Amino acid sequence: MRHTAIPTALLAAALLAACGGSDNDDTPAPPVATPQLKLSITATEDFPGSYGSVGAYEKLTGSISGEVDPKDPKNAVIQDLALAPVNARGMVEYSAEFVMLKPKDMSKASGVLRYDAPNRGNILTLLNPAATPSDAVYLERGYVVLYSAWQGDVPKSSPARLTATVPVAKNADGSSITGPYRAELVPGAATPVMTLPGGVFNGTMIPYAPASLDNTQPGYSLTRRVNETDARQLIPASDWKFADCSATNGFPGTPDGSKVCLKGGFDPKYLYELVYLAKDPKVMGVGLAALRDTVSFFRKAATDSAGTANPLAGRITHTIGQGTSQSGNAMKTFLHLGFNQALDGGKVFDGMYAHVAARQTNINTRFAVPGGGGGLRTDHTAFGQTAPRGLAADYMDDVSGRQGGVMKRCVATNTCPKFFLGLSGTEFWQLQGSPVLTDAYGLRDLAQPDNARIYYYASTQHGGNGGTASIAYAPTRNVYPAGTVVHFTDTFRALFVALEDWVVRGTEPPVSQVPKLADGTLARPDQLVFPTMKGLTWPVSGTATVIPDFNYLARYNGFPLFDFGPQYIPQDESGIATLLPPYYTGRDYAILVPQVDPTTGLTRAGIKSVEARAPLGTSIEFNYVATPGIVDLSNLTGSFIPFHTTEAARIAAGDTRPSLEALYGTQAGYVAAVTTAANQLVAERLLLQRDADLRIQQAQATVVLP
Numbered sequence: 001m002r003h004t005a006i007p008t009a010l011l012a013a014a015l016l017a018a019c020g021g022s023d024n025d026d027t028p029a030p031p032v033a034t035p036q037l038k039l040s041i042t043a044t045e046d047f048p049g050s051y052g053s054v055g056a057y058e059k060l061t062g063s064i065s066g067e068v069d070p071k072d073p074k075n076a077v078i079q080d081l082a083l084a085p086v087n088a089r090g091m092v093e094y095s096a097e098f099v100m101l102k103p104k105d106m107s108k109a110s111g112v113l114r115y116d117a118p119n120r121g122n123i124l125t126l127l128n129p130a131a132t133p134s135d136a137v138y139l140e141r142g143y144v145v146l147y148s149a150w151q152g153d154v155p156k157s158s159p160a161r162l163t164a165t166v167p168v169a170k171n172a173d174g175s176s177i178t179g180p181y182r183a184e185l186v187p188g189a190a191t192p193v194m195t196l197p198g199g200v201f202n203g204t205m206i207p208y209a210p211a212s213l214d215n216t217q218p219g220y221s222l223t224r225r226v227n228e229t230d231a232r233q234l235i236p237a238s239d240w241k242f243a244d245c246s247a248t249n250g251f252p253g254t255p256d257g258s259k260v261c262l263k264g265g266f267d268p269k270y271l272y273e274l275v276y277l278a279k280d281p282k283v284m285g286v287g288l289a290a291l292r293d294t295v296s297f298f299r300k301a302a303t304d305s306a307g308t309a310n311p312l313a314g315r316i317t318h319t320i321g322q323g324t325s326q327s328g329n330a331m332k333t334f335l336h337l338g339f340n341q342a343l344d345g346g347k348v349f350d351g352m353y354a355h356v357a358a359r360q361t362n363i364n365t366r367f368a369v370p371g372g373g374g375g376l377r378t379d380h381t382a383f384g385q386t387a388p389r390g391l392a393a394d395y396m397d398d399v400s401g402r403q404g405g406v407m408k409r410c411v412a413t414n415t416c417p418k419f420f421l422g423l424s425g426t427e428f429w430q431l432q433g434s435p436v437l438t439d440a441y442g443l444r445d446l447a448q449p450d451n452a453r454i455y456y457y458a459s460t461q462h463g464g465n466g467g468t469a470s471i472a473y474a475p476t477r478n479v480y481p482a483g484t485v486v487h488f489t490d491t492f493r494a495l496f497v498a499l500e501d502w503v504v505r506g507t508e509p510p511v512s513q514v515p516k517l518a519d520g521t522l523a524r525p526d527q528l529v530f531p532t533m534k535g536l537t538w539p540v541s542g543t544a545t546v547i548p549d550f551n552y553l554a555r556y557n558g559f560p561l562f563d564f565g566p567q568y569i570p571q572d573e574s575g576i577a578t579l580l581p582p583y584y585t586g587r588d589y590a591i592l593v594p595q596v597d598p599t600t601g602l603t604r605a606g607i608k609s610v611e612a613r614a615p616l617g618t619s620i621e622f623n624y625v626a627t628p629g630i631v632d633l634s635n636l637t638g639s640f641i642p643f644h645t646t647e648a649a650r651i652a653a654g655d656t657r658p659s660l661e662a663l664y665g666t667q668a669g670y671v672a673a674v675t676t677a678a679n680q681l682v683a684e685r686l687l688l689q690r691d692a693d694l695r696i697q698q699a700q701a702t703v704v705l706p
Helices: 008-018 133-140 286-300 326-336 408-413 489-505 647-653 660-664 667-683 689-701
Strands: 037-051 055-068 092-103 112-116 144-148 178-185 191-195 221-225 233-235 259-266 271-279 318-324 351-355 418-423 452-456 536-540 543-547 560-563 583-588 617-620 639-642
Touching (some): 037 286, 092 286, 286 318, 286 326, 318 326, 351 489, 536 639, 647 660
Parallel strands (some): 418 452
């Protein structure tokens, strides 16, 4: 079985030549070079446990070394591929580390390969049934689970981090390519020095080196501002240097291209923005080709180019790709840029789940920043904002005037997967999520493609497992207790099984569940009406601390249309950005958010988990920064404001929400409500029975009423 394919036209030409059908029989057809791929397995170890009829699993660790053909049209979208060094075969080389969980007896595998994209090199979903028993469902169903690197600037800072090696683009004469680059430096505490590349999310990646340490040259600047929307204040070049410094090695410090030393130090009340001329851009888009070819190899090949056996050979019939947050954005980018078309023309993934993933990932520009992300005082004007949010091939972006959605390329090649998009509340408030549901001006609901489902996890934040034990309260950081009791981990698990059923068996999944303009469950932020929430406390270090009365401020992250310059291709998040920071065009996308129930404060639409159907309080999808002077939402964090226990306490406080006593009467009433909610969700295929049983057990063990 082949692991790569010869393009059809070239194969036909070769066959004609072999049969004497060429125009000149005396001229042999040139050999067709095909990309090589080599597998290296460096460790094989037992994976703990035994899983139903599938039995024991094992964990394989290794790497894939492969080639990308710069002349293949399927790779033409990769920025700077033509400037990457090639080997003697004319191919661009890469390598990617991977981890795999597979049944020891592959005859018991189900045929499903699940690929989980690492997030900044980290495996977010490494199954651990000992800690999370419900994770066993995937192994009991006979999945092979693959984690393989795709991001080329991840450092090997820990053995658990998966890294990919991609080439560096060079000028034709071998000299360094240079160009503008921007980094946001957000200090968490006063410090004399900050390490590049900076940013809350991208800060641990490998930085792009400055072309020169001379910061007085054109194109170099450091600015500061308190809030993202404030005017930038220029810091004189004489007051900062590319250097390492400390309390004992003061400004200007020791020259160092990976650090910035500031005279007087960095102040945490400011957001700093650094622009400089960088050198040696990595051809990051090769990572997407590596992912395409790695999954295709494990799915289809018998052996690698050297004859090493594929450990999954002949056993994979279906593939499902998944990514969470940044890596979920990357999966959408993979699809949007056409990489779900394998080299043989078929599909790479039959199904795809982009989980808590509102945007796309900036992986295909020159000096790409795939580790960026949206959140507190960071990346509001960064890449990841210009590619289409709409899914449909004929999506029209009326703000930019551009046509074509995420699925435009896969529709053209008939390689679209069955697609799930999952959204928490954070995606609406902080990550500009609503344009996937409405037109760019927020005036009408969009019709979604038949192969897509969108699921909004009601009253949730971007991450976290929920439960009152997950709530933390630091009044100097967040105005309200941070976190949401309502969570989506159970929902994701049930939906992933539903996606498998759709891909493998053709069983229609649950319908999309999203807020809509048509029924008033999707609204402008200033249209929300919350109940009165007051008179409550939350324990902090064992002491009851007063929670401020809830005051809705209608803050949200906007979505401006930016211009990064004429060489940037915004609809593809590709090309070369020459305007940094970008130019604001004066046009903005509409941002809408889920409407809340005026009685409970919980959102009205979406998939309501057990904790939303039998609530102990109001899980709010945002929180406010408590630091004086900073006007922003807390970083990817929600809030929780409990209900009063008794009606008497509620009335005395003036809280308009129901009390636990009014909702449930007794502890038995609370357990009954949880049981009903869990059973309903199981019937709706939004909760697995094992998770329903666990939620009921937890309710029985959690005393909320006498």
